[in-house]
Amino acid sequence: MKFKNERVLLAHGSGGKETWSIVEELIVSKVPFKLRFLRDGVGLNVLDDGAAIKIGDEYLVFSVDSYTVNPIFFPGGNIGTLAASGTINDLLMMGAKPIAAMDSIIVEEGFPMDKLNTIIESMVNLLINEGIALIGGDFKVMPKGQVDKIVIGMTGIGIAKKLIVDSNLKIGDKIIVTGPIGDHGTIILASQLGYLDKIGDLTSDSKPLTKVMLPLIEKYGDLIHAARDPTRGGLSAVLSEWAKLTNTTILIERSSIPVRPQVEGFLDALGIDPLHVACEGIAVLGVAPEVADEIVEFLKKNGEVDACIIGEVIKPKTSILKGKVVVRTEIGGLTILEPQALPIPRIC
Amino acid sequence: MKFKNERVLLAHGSGGKETWSIVEELIVSKVPFKLRFLRDGVGLNVLDDGAAIKIGDEYLVFSVDSYTVNPIFFPGGNIGTLAASGTINDLLMMGAKPIAAMDSIIVEEGFPMDKLNTIIESMVNLLINEGIALIGGDFKVMPKGQVDKIVIGMTGIGIAKKLIVDSNLKIGDKIIVTGPIGDHGTIILASQLGYLDKIGDLTSDSKPLTKVMLPLIEKYGDLIHAARDPTRGGLSAVLSEWAKLTNTTILIERSSIPVRPQVEGFLDALGIDPLHVACEGIAVLGVAPEVADEIVEFLKKNGEVDACIIGEVIKPKTSILKGKVVVRTEIGGLTILEPQALPIPRIC
Numbered sequence: 001m002k003f004k005n006e007r008v009l010l011a012h013g014s015g016g017k018e019t020w021s022i023v024e025e026l027i028v029s030k031v032p033f034k035l036r037f038l039r040d041g042v043g044l045n046v047l048d049d050g051a052a053i054k055i056g057d058e059y060l061v062f063s064v065d066s067y068t069v070n071p072i073f074f075p076g077g078n079i080g081t082l083a084a085s086g087t088i089n090d091l092l093m094m095g096a097k098p099i100a101a102m103d104s105i106i107v108e109e110g111f112p113m114d115k116l117n118t119i120i121e122s123m124v125n126l127l128i129n130e131g132i133a134l135i136g137g138d139f140k141v142m143p144k145g146q147v148d149k150i151v152i153g154m155t156g157i158g159i160a161k162k163l164i165v166d167s168n169l170k171i172g173d174k175i176i177v178t179g180p181i182g183d184h185g186t187i188i189l190a191s192q193l194g195y196l197d198k199i200g201d202l203t204s205d206s207k208p209l210t211k212v213m214l215p216l217i218e219k220y221g222d223l224i225h226a227a228r229d230p231t232r233g234g235l236s237a238v239l240s241e242w243a244k245l246t247n248t249t250i251l252i253e254r255s256s257i258p259v260r261p262q263v264e265g266f267l268d269a270l271g272i273d274p275l276h277v278a279c280e281g282i283a284v285l286g287v288a289p290e291v292a293d294e295i296v297e298f299l300k301k302n303g304e305v306d307a308c309i310i311g312e313v314i315k316p317k318t319s320i321l322k323g324k325v326v327v328r329t330e331i332g333g334l335t336i337l338e339p340q341a342l343p344i345p346r347i348c
Numbered sequence: 349m350k351f352k353n354e355r356v357l358l359a360h361g362s363g364g365k366e367t368w369s370i371v372e373e374l375i376v377s378k379v380p381f382k383l384r385f386l387r388d389g390v391g392l393n394v395l396d397d398g399a400a401i402k403i404g405d406e407y408l409v410f411s412v413d414s415y416t417v418n419p420i421f422f423p424g425g426n427i428g429t430l431a432a433s434g435t436i437n438d439l440l441m442m443g444a445k446p447i448a449a450m451d452s453i454i455v456e457e458g459f460p461m462d463k464l465n466t467i468i469e470s471m472v473n474l475l476i477n478e479g480i481a482l483i484g485g486d487f488k489v490m491p492k493g494q495v496d497k498i499v500i501g502m503t504g505i506g507i508a509k510k511l512i513v514d515s516n517l518k519i520g521d522k523i524i525v526t527g528p529i530g531d532h533g534t535i536i537l538a539s540q541l542g543y544l545d546k547i548g549d550l551t552s553d554s555k556p557l558t559k560v561m562l563p564l565i566e567k568y569g570d571l572i573h574a575a576r577d578p579t580r581g582g583l584s585a586v587l588s589e590w591a592k593l594t595n596t597t598i599l600i601e602r603s604s605i606p607v608r609p610q611v612e613g614f615l616d617a618l619g620i621d622p623l624h625v626a627c628e629g630i631a632v633l634g635v636a637p638e639v640a641d642e643i644v645e646f647l648k649k650n651g652e653v654d655a656c657i658i659g660e661v662i663k664p665k666t667s668i669l670k671g672k673v674v675v676r677t678e679i680g681g682l683t684i685l686e687p688q689a690l691p692i693p694r695i696c
Contacts, residue, residue: 002462003465004462007459007460008455008456008457008459008460008461008489009457010489012489013488013490019487022487023487027451027482027485030468030472030476031472031476031481035476035479036481036482037483038447038448038481038483043482044482044483044484044485051448051450051483053408053448053483056403056404060401060403062483062484062505063484064452064484064486066486066488068488068490068495100386102410102412104412105414106414107356109355109356109357109358110355110356111356112354112355112356113351113356114350114351116351116374120375120378121378125378127383128378128383132383133383133384133391134375134383134384134391135384135389135390135392135399135401136391136392136399136410136411137375137392138412138414139361139375140361140416141357141358141360141361142361142416142499142694143358143693145496146418146693147494147495147496148490148493148494151454151490153412153501155450155503157401345457345490345491345494346488346490346491346494
């Protein structure tokens with residue numbers, strides 16, 4: 001019998017290749033191809049940040065996520081602000097302007113009402129500040145011990161004239177990150193391990209990217225070929241998916257990747273490469289080479305002062321390098337980067 | 349300090365007035381009126397089954413729910429079929445044809461993979477059989493002991509030419525139920541209490557209402573003034589909300605309400621009125637009186653053989669009866685029905 005004696009592992013939720021494979025096997029493979037998307041839109045046919053339906057000459061874009069982060073309050077945010085930011089960013093990465101959200105809250109019986117109020121207040125305020133309507137939701141309570149504190153589901157709705165679909169990434173494109181990587185994952189990891197005092201003034205990077213992404217999309221439109229926020233699985237997961245999706249090689253300069261010293265130091269002590277660690281407030285972009293420098297300047301002027309080009313998409317030199325990410329190390333050597341999502345639970 | 353020492357109770361998740369009041373206080377009140385809906389649609393401004401956005405001359409309709417039912421397998425279904433049916437029904441009750449869904453699954457580490465496969469398979473098959481596309485989703489794993497087995501969030505997307513907005517319920521309208529009430533809640537309650545052997549061959553009524561609702565909407569359109577599936581809180585919660593929403597009195601004939609003998613008997617032994625018990629496969633309709641009998645015949649011909657008129661909307665005779673549901677008992681007396689959601693956890 002299929003799956004006999006198999007059990008769900010933490011790794012299946014890591015956002016890395018184990019997640020893709022279980023989602024493919026358990027869900028996607030059961031859906032006939034013609035029911036994986038709708039009306040010239042995108043859906044399970046492309047595993048992107050969200051789904052889209054074409055209506056008239058616009059796309060309505062949707063994102064769905066469950067937020068299970070632990071701890072629920074962390075330096076730089078809480079589960080409510082994370083849910084709002086994550087939802088907004090997923091829509092932006094599809095090229096959409098976020099217009100509405102719906103929340104679905106599950107709380108443990110006995111959870112303190114003032115904490116719940118704080119979480120919801122900060123979540124709602126973040127949405128309001130972005131001009132996003134909250135048009136519906138659900139509220140459930142589970143008995144004590146049956147869910148740990150609170151989980152928040154959020155559905156986002158956005159609107160796009162044109163979608164950013166990552167399969168458009170092209171050979172020659174430059175890869176840009178809008179800021180330093182790994183902050184969010186490091187904060188959560190340090191919290192879970194009880195080492196928050198070891199990481200100085202680091203906070204989660206969790207934030208909505210609207211202010212920088214919307215003008216960027218407006219100005220450069222078709223020249224942005226791919227965009228993704230590197231959450232679970234970090235930068236390595238995004239780049240590996242892109243390379244595989246397009247059958248290209250993505251060549252990354254290790255020395256160009258911005259990482260804060262606290263993040264580098266803390267992760268190094270644990271033997272973890274920041275490339276695998278979740279971010280919640282940066283974007284990875286694949287852009288046409290002729291505008292790459294200009295886009296970096298644009299990002300810097302719009303507040304993302306650490307934005308930089310970290311690599312490019314190249315033609316695979318051998319068949320082994322097809323669909324792979326290659327990292328040029330600080331001393332000039334080349335290594336293949338395998339996506340390696342860390343089975344750290346409840347990172348987002 | 350507001351909420352000091354207050355804690356979340358099971359009753360807050362019952363779907364009754366405690367749920368409405370906590371949702372109003374914690375969420376709705378924090379959202380400025382103009383951000384409670386979008387583009388001539390509906391949202392938190394009307395607390396209905398879903399939300400809607402107007403696009404061109406159509407409405408895109410959305411529903412969001414978390415399914416936390418316990419047990420996850422029950423006579424007549426499982427958490428996956430419940431999620432799919434519940435989502436479909438919420439869209440239908442807004443007058444929409446369901447077209448797409450997105451799932452958001454949270455599983456406990458160590459959950460048996462074959463059971464997960466069975467749940468997802470039955471959920472996906474139900475959607476496929478209805479021609480509904482599955483266009484996106486999320487998959488998370490929480491460590492052992494941090495969530496009980498599995499919860500499923502589901503977002504539904506539907507399309508409507510015209511919305512059924514329950515505030516359109518009018519004096520003179522007849523109230524129809526499409527089938528016997530309380531089956532689902534009774535099954536879950538009996539399971540949780542270990543009394544499944546006491547209820548004979550009863551199964552949950554959980555099912556999508558598409559086959560009967562879509563032709564009904566097509567044929568009677570504007571003459572269906574209100575529609576709701578009476579889940580948490582049961583029939584009493586729906587009717588109480590409608591009466592309050594429209595400042596009318598809803599007069600119900602107790603003897604007309606269809607209840608299966610097993611449901612009546614089991615609930616009676618526990619002192620529970622079936623009017624408060626959740627259903628997952630019936631609809632409550634408020635329809636123009638001139639077509640009420642015809643609609644009942646239509647429902648019967650389309651498979652809902654227990655459909656019947658159970659009451660009507662009347663002008664409140666005194667100010668005390670404004671916004672109230674009045675039940676005429678079997679022996680002819682009149683009693684006011686207060687919504688009384690049972691704090692039974694994880695009913696849906």
